[in-house]
Amino acid sequence: MKAICFYFQIHQPFRLKRYRFFDIGNDHYYYDDFANDDIITRIAQRSYIPAAESLLRMIEESKGKFRCAISITGVALEQCEQYVPEFIDVLKKLADTGKVEFLAETYAHSLSSLIDPEEFVAQVKAHGEKIHQLFGVQPKVLRNTELIYCDDLAPQILNMGYKGVITEGAKHILGWKSPNYVYSAASAPKLKMLLKNSKLSDDIAFRFSNTEWESYPLTADKYINWIASTPEEEQIINLFLNLETFGEMQSRETGIFQFLEALPRFAAEKGIDFWTPSEAISKLKPVDNLSIMHPISWADEARDTSAWLGNKLQNEAFQKLYSVAERVRLCDDRRLKQDWYYLQASDHFYYMCTKHLADGAVHSHFSPYETPFQAFINYMNALADFIVRVEEQYPLSIENEELNALLTTIRNQAREIGTLTKEVESMRKNIEHFNEEHLLREAAKAAVVEGKPKAKATSKAKKAKAVEVQTEVVATEAPEEKKPRRCCKKK
Helix, strand or coil, X not given: CCEEXXXXXXXXXXXXXXXXXXXXXXXXXXXXXXXXXXXXXXXXXXXXXXXXXXXXXXXXXXXXCCCEEEEECHHHHHHHHHHCHHHHHHHHHHHHHCCEEECECCXXXXXXXXXXXXXXXXXXXXXXXXXXXXXXXXCCEEXXXXXXXXXXXXXXXXXXXXXXXXXXXXXXXXXXXXXXXXEEECCEEEEXXXXXXXXXXXXXXXXXXXXXXXXXXXXXXXXXXXXXXXXXXXXXXXXXXXXXXXXXXXXXXXXXHHHHHHHHHHHHHCCCXXXXXXXXXXXXXXXXXXXXXXXXXXXXXXXXXXXXXXCHHHHHHHHHHHXXXXXXXXXXXXXXXXXXXXXXXXXXXXXXXXXXXXXXXXXHHHCCCCCHHHHHHHHHXXXXXXHHHHHHHXXXXXXXXXXXXXXXXXXXXXXXXXXXXXXXXXXXXXXXXHHHHHHHHHHHHHHXXXXXXXXXXXXXHHHHHHHHHHHHHHHHHCCCCHHHHXXXXXX
């Protein structure tokens, strides 16, 4: 039996406004609110919401047989909460079906896995908490930014508690092997890998509406027949797509939504199931270990990281950004940490790409800048101001090790001061309580000896205490002959 594993990616960065050199030190807000609002709202209305509603109908009409996975970045969730909360409501409905799996990834859609393991772990953890907060589910499979993966990451992903990872089925990695199997990571054999079937995924994402394509038009029955005709032993077909493929990259007029919604019916006729990534890795055993020594991704023909780190501009910005990573993690400034996440989005580096071949058109399509050099200058201006703000809290003249030692000492002293303060407060209350009891006893004794009525207590607690004390005093100072009678009464 064959199964299709659908996974849909959702991400939108916080785009920067035109930030000039003279704004450094004067303007600490870097984002183009109008553009961010306009873009996320437009794409949500044209793509995200209708596509999610299609998935919901597919689940209902197939009585739960259709299943898929969704991965949405933390920064995209923040924008949706701010500008299109109705999309969050649709995602919650999908989560409530129990047929949609939410995947883990970096909160900021960052490249931290390539340079800063500590930041990578922190972001994945923050993203998991956000997903659990909104949808009540805990991710079990990780999808790194742009499907970036290499052997060095596997042990780290496994140690974070994830059972599987999804990445690109790159030809230069697979060679003669097929992506239609479950593999295990060579550097961490317990971690299972799902590989994207690039051809079948790109047939939908890029070729669906291409009238010059030899297989145009692509219909649901034709597509399912292609999947059914794959070798019988190949049990899992991983189709990994951006959700904006439906309605944005491929407009509604192309019939893309009808194509999507028809897939479960034709799949059922061929005996093809739909599985989530967690189901795939739990039902299928790895056929082999797969070693990936250098980072791969799902971008461009090269399927490497050159789309973000392929030139000097990108690497300069990348190194400059992460040079202050440790200091930012040490600070407690909420606004500074928020900017840290927003500036890490891989999109900022993607806009600086200088490729001029076939991939160049794709890069320019997504970029809000006229040239990669404008993207670099604008980003570096904003980054320069950000670094100034970081340095105001933790001067760069202090080495990281020395700074860590100082902060550790300060935090230890703060904890010690807090403990001592609590002890002093406890002792002060004990002394006040003791003095209060002592005064009440003295007042009660004086009242009995002088035959005066006891002073009125100011509270029920004081009255009760005074009566108790007075009883003790009377018992002590009463005539000797009365004592036997009290004893007899007790008996």
